[in-house]
Amino acid sequence: MSGMKLKFGVAAIAALLSAGTAGAKDLTFGYVPASLEYPYNVMTAKGFEEAAKKAGVKTVVLDPRGSVEKQGNALDDLLSQKVDAIGFLPLDSVVAESFVDKITAAGVPVVAIAAQVGDPQKRDVKDPYPALSALVATDNYKAGYVSGEMTAGVLPKDRKAKIAIVQGDPAYAVVKLDTDGFVAALKKANANYEIVAEQPTNWTPDQGEAVCQNFLTAHPDLDVIFSQADDMAIGCARAIEAAGWKGKLIATGGGSKLGYDAIKAGEMYGSVCTRPLLLGELMFKAMQEAATDPKTPKGRFVTYDMPPITKDKLDDCPEKW
Structure with missing residues (x-):
């Protein structure tokens, strides 16, 4: 069994x-x-x-x-x-x-x-x-996959899109599963993309903000930032507002009150219900x-x-x- x-x-x-x-x-x-x-x-x-x-x-x-x-x-x-x-x-x-x-x-x-x-x-x-x-x-692979499906739907069609990933703590198995599912969905959709940056965090909003600041400084032309939890996405949204970035922030590990409010306010495009x-x-x-x-x-x-x-x-x- x-x-x-x-x-x-x-x-x-x-x-x-x-x-x-x-x-x-x-x-x-x-x-x-x-x-x-x-x-x-x-x-x-x-x-x-x-x-x-x-x-x-x-x-x-x-x-x-x-x-x-x-x-x-x-x-x-x-x-x-x-x-x-x-x-x-x-x-x-x-x-x-x-x-x-x-x-x-x-x-x-x-x-x-x-x-x-x-x-x-x-x-x-x-x-x-x-x-x-x-x-x-x-099922974190599935959660990552749902995020990948959302991402595939918003990527530009006329060029190779640039994506950055805000990871969780690498000691957790969910980090690899989220990424694997995310990438699998993009591949199934035949998306034309490149992951230009990935960085781990300790799951906190403060680290999410710091990582996204780094991403947007190094790659201001990013199309999508994928966060592996609502918590980091909340911090990332602060960095996005400060930088005036116009791309899409998509998360998994969603369903938090703060994440709900961020999507409602348009600070985050979407997430996955956990x-x-x-x-x-x-x-x-x-x-x-x-x-x-x-x-x-x-x-x-x-x-x-x-x-x-x-x-x-x-x-x-x-x-x-």
Whole structure:
């Protein structure tokens, strides 16, 4: 059953969360996000805790504050507390393998959320690390692909277009997946383009602004800037305004309140709907299934639909995190 793919629509979530709660009051689940410094991660924790509260399950959330070492210690702490299931947002996809192996060896179900476990160069996101009960994640390749489709639609047709990419933290597998999907969509559209600049960030608006300043100084004739998250795009929009640039800013990892406002105001052309609150709910459900039914298969991939967000489709993405 490894690699089983599950996709949930909004209507199914309430029924899933209300089902199979017998004995739930005796359960305690732990969650270790990457860092609660970021709104996206905060929303995953909120979705997890709200779903657990509805089901009568106790929760423990430990914040490693962006440290891989602290994340490992937090997971050990949860094991010592004898929680019934563990969820975590991996800070380092490769190191995360050892975390999962240790938790599994202790007989505790473990679910990864939002980020891949295992070397992304060797493992497809839809084929989760087999020791995981589930990987609950945005299909980032698909998210990048949707951004690429939007980009292909706005590129000039009479010449080779110039594109720059504001990347996330390269330690995250989603960075490569976003770029791979983005490029695949452009190639399928037979777009005439060149990626003239790429630069990593730590996912923050300030770094997004700094990177875009660099891009626009070195390449003032850019046609599109692709940001791998709303957060950097918000900062990038400030640099764009200061430079008076007239190209298109397109992001993925969208759906935030600030991103919504930026698209509405015309500061950003479009983004792709990502739903961290829903991911937190789905992580809880995957943990609940594994903790209450020993026959639950491992290696499941759980995801959701990701529509594009443009000025005329703002309400297609219900979360505004």
